[in-house]
Amino acid sequence: MSSGSRLAEPDTPLDPAVPAAGTEASCGHPDGVHATARIRATYNGRVTTLPQLRSDGPFHLRRMRTGGRAATVGIIGAMSAPLGGDRLALDITAEDRAELEVTTAAATLALRGPTTAPATYDVRLTAGEHACLRWLPQPLISAAGSNLRQTCTVNLAATSRLLLREEQILGRADEEPGHLVSRIRVHHAGRLLLDQHTVYGDPAPGWDGPSVLDGHRAVGQLLVVEPDLDVSRAPVLLREGIKDGCAVLAPLAGGPALLATAVAPASSALRELLDEALGHALATAGR
Numbered sequence: 001m002s003s004g005s006r007l008a009e010p011d012t013p014l015d016p017a018v019p020a021a022g023t024e025a026s027c028g029h030p031d032g033v034h035a036t037a038r039i040r041a042t043y044n045g046r047v048t049t050l051p052q053l054r055s056d057g058p059f060h061l062r063r064m065r066t067g068g069r070a071a072t073v074g075i076i077g078a079m080s081a082p083l084g085g086d087r088l089a090l091d092i093t094a095e096d097r098a099e100l101e102v103t104t105a106a107a108t109l110a111l112r113g114p115t116t117a118p119a120t121y122d123v124r125l126t127a128g129e130h131a132c133l134r135w136l137p138q139p140l141i142s143a144a145g146s147n148l149r150q151t152c153t154v155n156l157a158a159t160s161r162l163l164l165r166e167e168q169i170l171g172r173a174d175e176e177p178g179h180l181v182s183r184i185r186v187h188h189a190g191r192l193l194l195d196q197h198t199v200y201g202d203p204a205p206g207w208d209g210p211s212v213l214d215g216h217r218a219v220g221q222l223l224v225v226e227p228d229l230d231v232s233r234a235p236v237l238l239r240e241g242i243k244d245g246c247a248v249l250a251p252l253a254g255g256p257a258l259l260a261t262a263v264a265p266a267s268s269a270l271r272e273l274l275d276e277a278l279g280h281a282l283a284t285a286g287r
Contacts, residue, residue: 048071162186
């Protein structure tokens, strides 16, 4: 989200198709902002439409111009968030046969807040039968002194497709990171496909040791779920032993899914690794 004023920016142009923010946010709450934004995409037989696009708190939602049958939504930060004590959530649903891509306009910056309580940032993704959902936010930056618990919960139908990319930058230039707890939990056709839990920054023990990040400060995950994926291949190790980072792309048991996990010294190198992993993943689906 934006790293500027805690108040919404008055000169930000509003999309008339987007309902006004603030219906759920509690910006003056002593324990932080409480806000939930919602996106729902449906397929009308020709293209994907957006019958629900509800902004709230720091989340200003905008339709983006696209071609073809897909819909794209951009999330613009309307205030600094998340700060300590904030309770933020995004509910994103692509109903049967809908094709939806959601991204953010800028990196999300987790900062120290007026309270020592952790902030929470929950992303809930749902895709129906034959739907395609792409969650491609800009990186999350864990600034010094911040305390954030981030979750991404995904529910997929048996024939849905998912592309999920998440990136975490641990600290800004020449500073230590805050405390970041991240969890990705994915269900596919009612069965658990992935449950990944990571913790970075003090007081977590060993988070920057040689068996975890080995001094790197950028970490990311790329998850591809497609019915046509060839998951019989062995894991692929990308750029082993190179100082600019490395990644591993591996199939997940129990589903047509590939997961890439990458570490790198900086955001640009991390994005290159995840893009390379995506190329390998799509090749297994014949694309």
